[in-house]
Amino acid sequence: MKNINLEDLGFKEKLQKHKVANQLDSFLIGRVILQHRERYIVLTERGEMESELLGNLRYTAQSNLDFPAVGDWVALMEYDINKGLIRAVYPRESLLVRKAVGKKGEKQIIASNLDFGLIVQSLNRDFSINRLERYLTICNSSSIKPMIILSKVDLVDDKEKSRIISLVKERVKNTPLIIVSNYTGEGLSDVKAILEKGKTYCLLGSSGVGKSTLINSITGKALMRTDKISDSIDRGKHITTHRELIVLKTGGILIDNPGIREVGIMDNGVGLEKTFEKIIDLSKRCKFNDCNHINTKGCAVLKAIDSGKLDKNVYENYMKLEREQEHHTSTTFEKRQKDKAFGKMVKNVLKHKRKDK
Numbered sequence: 001m002k003n004i005n006l007e008d009l010g011f012k013e014k015l016q017k018h019k020v021a022n023q024l025d026s027f028l029i030g031r032v033i034l035q036h037r038e039r040y041i042v043l044t045e046r047g048e049m050e051s052e053l054l055g056n057l058r059y060t061a062q063s064n065l066d067f068p069a070v071g072d073w074v075a076l077m078e079y080d081i082n083k084g085l086i087r088a089v090y091p092r093e094s095l096l097v098r099k100a101v102g103k104k105g106e107k108q109i110i111a112s113n114l115d116f117g118l119i120v121q122s123l124n125r126d127f128s129i130n131r132l133e134r135y136l137t138i139c140n141s142s143s144i145k146p147m148i149i150l151s152k153v154d155l156v157d158d159k160e161k162s163r164i165i166s167l168v169k170e171r172v173k174n175t176p177l178i179i180v181s182n183y184t185g186e187g188l189s190d191v192k193a194i195l196e197k198g199k200t201y202c203l204l205g206s207s208g209v210g211k212s213t214l215i216n217s218i219t220g221k222a223l224m225r226t227d228k229i230s231d232s233i234d235r236g237k238h239i240t241t242h243r244e245l246i247v248l249k250t251g252g253i254l255i256d257n258p259g260i261r262e263v264g265i266m267d268n269g270v271g272l273e274k275t276f277e278k279i280i281d282l283s284k285r286c287k288f289n290d291c292n293h294i295n296t297k298g299c300a301v302l303k304a305i306d307s308g309k310l311d312k313n314v315y316e317n318y319m320k321l322e323r324e325q326e327h328h329t330s331t332t333f334e335k336r337q338k339d340k341a342f343g344k345m346v347k348n349v350l351k352h353k354r355k356d357k
């Protein structure tokens with residue numbers, strides 16, 4: 001099969017420059033299409049290579065962000081037929097991250113070098129406007145263009161369908177919206193039409209919304225495993241277990257993703273600013289310099305809520321995400337220093353106490 005051309009894989013001129021400037025000429029270049037713990041499948045012009053990391057890469061890595069991820073371009077050498085050793089990760093054009101589950105302040109890579117995030121929610125029961133804004137925030141903070149796909153339209157009536165569509169249009173501006181059904185085929189041609197050659201699209205959304213089925217419908221092949229049983233059984237189960245990059249014959253690169261249960265945001269501020277532009281504009285117009293926009297009398301944001309110019313639900317979701325961002329990102333390093341200092345103080349106090357006795 002694999003006579004892949006690097007342009008179809010999303011290769012950009014910048015990579016070539018980096019290759020020359022960093023003495024990576026003697027290495028092959030490829031893109032990570034699948035990761036399974038420390039094994040990577042890298043697609044190159046010579047085909048797929050099952051690859052591992054060279055020691056240097058492993059030992060110099062400072063955090064999990066330094067390891068290759070699906071979507072990364074890497075420099076590698078073929079040490080045996082279709083076996084590779086990865087020497088370096090090329091600089092990333094974009095990186096989609098979320099908060100690592102259960103780990104405070106730690107980021108987890110979703111995928112890299114993405115152009116678009118395809119946020120999928122199913123119209124029947126997964127739909128949540130607040131969660132949608134959460135996904136938009138993580139896309140916006142990494143300069144990845146979001147697109148919204150509402151799936152399983154075959155499962156809702158017209159009334160419910162239009163209710164959700166108007167809600168989305170009201171809350172989310174300037175973002176393409178496509179309604180699909182993998183069962184009836186509705187909207188599939190619209191999805192195909194947005195996919196451009198050489199551009200990378202990452203599917204994002206909860207488990208069971210039909211991400212993998214959508215890839216299968218688009219390619220017309222059963223490439224991805226999807227759920228065979230009724231999705232009302234065993235809701236907690238993930239069907240897709242790892243990320244995988246698929247190059248479409250018709251152009252475009254899709255990354256399938258296991259359903260995300262907790263979309264913890266790790267924003268640099270840009271994501272929230274872009275997603276909640278209206279609130280940011282209002283807060284800039286607020287006459288108080290140090291306003292918290294929570295309970296100050298005469299606050300421009302609060303006035304807008306009172307007059308109905310700003311939806312209270314939007315405001316509440318913004319505040320929630322903003323608090324979350326503060327909590328996770330008010331530099332982890334600073335926090336650690338603080339905790340350490342605090343820890344020392346406690347220890348000293350305890351020592352003194354003991355002496356006193």
Ligand SMILES: Nc1nc2c(ncn2[C@@H]2O[C@H](COP(=O)(O)OP(=O)(O)OP(=O)(O)O)[C@@H](O)[C@H]2O)c(=O)[nH]1
Pocket residue numbers: 151152153154155180181182183184205206207208209210211212213214225226227228229230231237238239240241257258259260
């Ligand atoms: N009614 C209906 N069911 C669908 C549609 N698309 C997918 N399904 C069903 O939804 C279930 C889950 O589909 P998947 O494609 O595996 O979902 P997923 O988003 O990839 O799930 P994870 O891999 O766990 O993240 C399967 O039973 C599909 O047959 C659709 O358009 N309409």
Ligand SMILES: [Mg+2]
Pocket residue numbers: 211212213224225226239240256257258259
């Ligand atoms: Mg799946």
Ligand SMILES: [Zn+2]
Pocket residue numbers: 283286287288291292293294296299300301302
């Ligand atoms: Zn204010």
